[in-house]
Amino acid sequence: MENGQAEFDKLLRRYLDGTSSKAGRKQLYELIVSGDFDAQIERDVLNSLKNEIDHPDSASEAARMNKLYEEKIKSEISQTTTVHFQKKEAGSQTFFRFWAIAASFTAMAVAAGLWYTSFSSERGTPPLSAQTERPASAPQASLTRFLDKQLVHLPDGSTVLLNDGAELTYDNDSFGKAAREVNLQGEAFFDIRHDPARVFVVKSGEVKTTVLGTAFNIKSLPGNNEVQVTVARGKVSVGTGSRTYDLLLPDQQLTINTANNTYLKKDLKSSVATEWQKGFLIFDDIAVGAAAEKLYQKFGVKVSFKKEMLKDCPITASFLYNESLDHILEVISTIHDFRYSYVSDGSEVVIDGDRTCN
CATH class of the missing domain: 2.60.120.1440 (Jelly Rolls)
Structure with missing residues (x-):
């Protein structure tokens, strides 16, 4: 597994750097489809996305997100599938409807899934799921x-x-x-x-x-x-x-x-x-404070804030696959540069951060 981990790290790094070969991407997709590296994929790509758009101003944010999409994702997705970054102005910042997908690494997972389906069809073998078989x-x-x-x-x-x-x-x-x-x-x-x-x-x-x-x-x-x-x-x-x-x-x-x-x-x-829809958790351009109330209703864990102003930060994200509380908190924290920690008995989460969202 250690050798496999090292190989996966190398392939993923080359993919994100834009230096991977066609054979390298094929090997990476095979590893993604295996499901053995899901946790690392989520962490590494989320950090990469964060670094790409860290502290952008509202005028350049759309261009940055689309640059990331054009350079690192678009070429791997079927030409008949169009992905759009939709933006909505809120105060002096722009917030993207695509954040939940990006944070959960769906884009590359889709690329890997579409590659596997295409590759399997070319070899005459059945695809991963019959659900993906649709008339052309x-x-x-x-x-x-x-x-x-x-x-x-x-x-x-x-x-x-x-x-x-x-x-x-x-x-x-x-x-x-x-x-x-x-x-x-x-x-x-x-x-x-x-x-x-x-x-x-x-x-x-x-x-x-x-x-x-x-x-x-x-x-x-x-x-x-x-x-x-x-x-x-x-x-x-x-x-x-x-x-x-x-x-x-x-x-x-x-x-x-x-x-x-x-x-x-x-x-x-x-x-x-x-x-x-039962079990879905959707934050559609709401304040983080309102999202905290939804988290309490779903998980029974209180979410509090060291600074009141953090409650007003907006969040747009969808969690449709029974994601854990930690997963959701990681996404929120990455978007806004928050930090979170549990109190000793695990009944409460405390969120802190240095940024303002005004």
Whole structure:
């Protein structure tokens, strides 16, 4: 294992330095896929990302993040998969929606996974998971695609929480022009920003879900003739290009059989349809103090601050894989240069730091 560790360290260092060869990247991806080095990958790459964007000003932060993406990640990801760093101004700083993915090292993991799937297919061997097998589609330069479990921020400010195996796409050139239209395969929860001038449309095969601003869950699994739409807030119209099935109100569900074009409407608590989100922890541009309250609710460990001003620092991150409290605290601490420690009995975490977030 020691020899393997030394080899992994060398390959990872060369990858991050931009000096790795094609053979070296292949070997690194094989080691990543093995899962034996997950803890080190997370620590090393998180530190690398931190060093790249340490104390940037708001004017240059986007350029730095995109430089990191362009130079170290983009070339390893499929050309049909577009990754965007979305920013939102808050005071004098810019905060990136991609932080949780970067902090959890998803980008390189995706690269390794896509490489393995492609490599296996070329050799005629099955890929890691049948879940990744999807019909090939013609590449579109303006198509933006998001795959698998993650929180997506759309250009209009709406959010989409994708479940395992889901795929969300939209045309970046036309989205928001006359309408806001996306395509969904799999399951997702939509929280749509109200815009009376532009309807929001979700296409799931032939089924179209149309809203102005509301929250709802759609389940449209590949190979399944059923599409389920469940409303949590607002009103939702469900139909096809030629007919409207029904109008749904909160805590109502419509199940459409696309094979025979029939449907069934019933009352159902939206919390039942969204049970798959249980255990997710999402900080969507909230103060660290509010995040501390969520951590207490989930883990039963109080989070306190040595300096009150640290509570106001903003955090945007998604933890969708039952991450540990330590993992989450490491991410928060890395973003803001915090330090944390446990009190002796482990019932409380104390966060300290020297930076201000104003």
